[in-house]
Amino acid sequence: MxxxxxxxxxxxxxxxxxxxxxxxxxxxxxxxxxxxxxxxxxxxxxxxxxxxxxxxxxxxxxxxxxxTVNTTELFRDPNIWQILKYHVLPKFKNQSSINIWHAGCSTGQEVYSLLMLLHELDLFEKSKVYATDLNNDVLQVAKKGVYKYRFNINYLDNFDKSMKENPYNYEEYNEIPYEKYFTIDKSKDIIKMNQFLLDKPIFKKHDLVKDGNIFYVKFDLILCRNVIIYFNYELQNKVFDLFYNNLYPNGYLLLGMHESILGPYASRFDKMGQFYQKKEMFTYMP
Amino acid sequence: MYKAIVIGGSAGSFQVVTRILSSFSPNFNMPVFLSLHRLKHVRSGFLEALTMKSKIPIIEPNDKEQIKPGKAYLAPANYHMYIELGNRIALSTEEPVHHSRPSIDLSFITASNVYREKLIGIILSGANHDGAYGLKKVQENGGLTIVQNPKDCQVTTMTEAAISLAKIDHVFSIDQMADFISKLK
The missing domain is CATH 1.10.8 (Helicase, Ruva Protein; domain 3)
Known part of the structure; x- marks a missing residue:
């Protein structure tokens, strides 16, 4: 057709x-x-x-x-989560609170991935995690935190790479049991996130095209992965504007593995691998 | 006379892809789109392995990246790669097609919509039917269709599917393929 x-x-x-x-x-x-x-x-x-x-x-x-497209995984692209764990999240250690916005969270797998990292780093309690999507149905799935098991066995590989291995020190291996964060029930063919993870995020319906910032806070970290690839170039720039204006100076933006800021907003961020850090702006007063 | 090449391959295609990439002449000046299935867990190292003998730079493009002549664009693992009007590449995480992401069909169809009769489509060794429909689209839009000779393929499913669905201009052995490629500008 x-x-x-x-x-x-x-x-x-x-x-x-x-x-x-x-x-x-x-x-x-x-x-x-x-x-x-x-x-x-x-x-x-x-x-x-x-x-x-x-x-x-x-x-x-x-x-x-x-x-709209709703594919996502637990710890999709493990390298990214390792950088988040070892290089980005530790920067927030001395703050009293951390605001994180997961824009376009779909069925929530990466929201829970992030929460697990925060928990491992002892940052869980002081973090506020806001997760949004255009679509109510996927948000309902995200809130339940129950995923198919057999279709998603790669979740466990991704978990091992992201949570147990340290790419900067090959001798380090953290034996973290899956049960700490989720329960696998093979007879029902499900993976279910543990209750304390389910209780944490604030899920809200939100349209990136026109809703702006609905939370009235600024963010230390915004994740928006494999969402803007479905937007044209002009709309991508509008979304970068929204993110830029709602990040704290030096705050981080994480896009999908093959997404990048190509237009005028490129100069307002420092790019470090897949992460974009908002530059501190100084106003010149003559 | 041609403006772009799109190549699809799966199981058993690595060697012939490497051979193609090493056969480009110094004045070759078209973009090449590579939509290759890879093993689920081989996410890194593939680009490096392909690059070793290639005569042209190979890029795993970002979404909306500008297409430049004389470069090869390798569909990133786990993304579909579309060729868009306006000379840009677009990526997508839509569900796999024929159990594959990247889907060869999708790269071929979108490339064919853009380059029409100025496109060369090449299907190589592989173990499923992906690419056959895409090559048919290349043919319908007046492009040149090439298939690796099934006798030369480690796995013949993909080339046989393409041959039975589309009208093929050339069925090439690996040597013939390399010879043909070396004459393109």
Missing amino acids: TITNQDLQIFINAIKTSSNYDFSEYSDKSLKRRLAKVLIDYKMEISGLISQLKGNNTFLEQVVKDV
Whole structure:
């Protein structure tokens, strides 16, 4: 099934008039593909889909969920989590509180990954972790913290690399049992996060395109991984503006493994590997 | 006359990819897109291994990175790689296609939409059907289709699937492939 530019435009307009969602600055390659998949899955033509969208809010929410991408893992890209553990989070050790925003958290795996690191570093109690996503359904999954086991056995490898090994000292090996943080039930085929982790984050629905900062605090660290790849260049810059304005000076931004700041905001951050640190700005007073 | 090359390969393709990369002439000046399946746990080292004998620089691109001629873009592990209008690459973490991420089909289809008849599509040794549909799109848009000779492949599933689905312009042995590549500018 091929989606024309016109089909896509009609779809974007229909969503925009019937809801608060605005996909007009999304990257169209992937949006077209997702829309084609939705039409096949629902066995519908574009015209049928459009008329259903108007006036059927449940259906609209479902479609929004289907056209946005929600893949995530526990400790996806272990190297990143090692840098976070050994180089970034320790910088907050002497602060009385730490504010972290996980923007586009999807089903929450990386929110819990972060919490485990904070706990290992004794920073758990003084951290406030805010996690947001565009979509309510994925947030419900995130709140429950229950994931399939057999599909996700690589979570355990990722955990071992990120939590047990120290890449800067090969002789160090921390024997941290999985049970400290989650329970594996093979008969039910699930991995369930432990209660103290579930109780910690504040999950909220939030649209990066237009909601701004809904928490009225500034952040020491913002994680936004594999979200902006679905935005076009202009929208990416708007999101960088939002992040820049809501980070403390010297605060950190972590993007996905292959995401980077290419435009005007590049000069306002120092790049250290995958991490961006907000530069301290000095105002020149003549 | 051609403006870009897109190459797909899976199991058993490492050697032939290396051979292709080492065959480019000094005045070769097109972008090359490599969509190669790799073992789940081999996330690093692959780029370095490919780079060793390559005549052109190989990059694992970032999202929205500008495409430059004379460079090879390797789809990063665990991402689909799209070629976009406006000369940029886009990455995606959408679910795997044919159990694969990167998906060869997706790189081929999007490259074909951009470069049309100016694209060369090459399918190499591999153990699943990924790439066959993509190569068909290359052909439908007037591009040149090339498949590694199944007799030369360690695993023939992928090349046979491509041959049965799309009209193929050249079925090349590894030597013929290298010879063809060396004449491109």
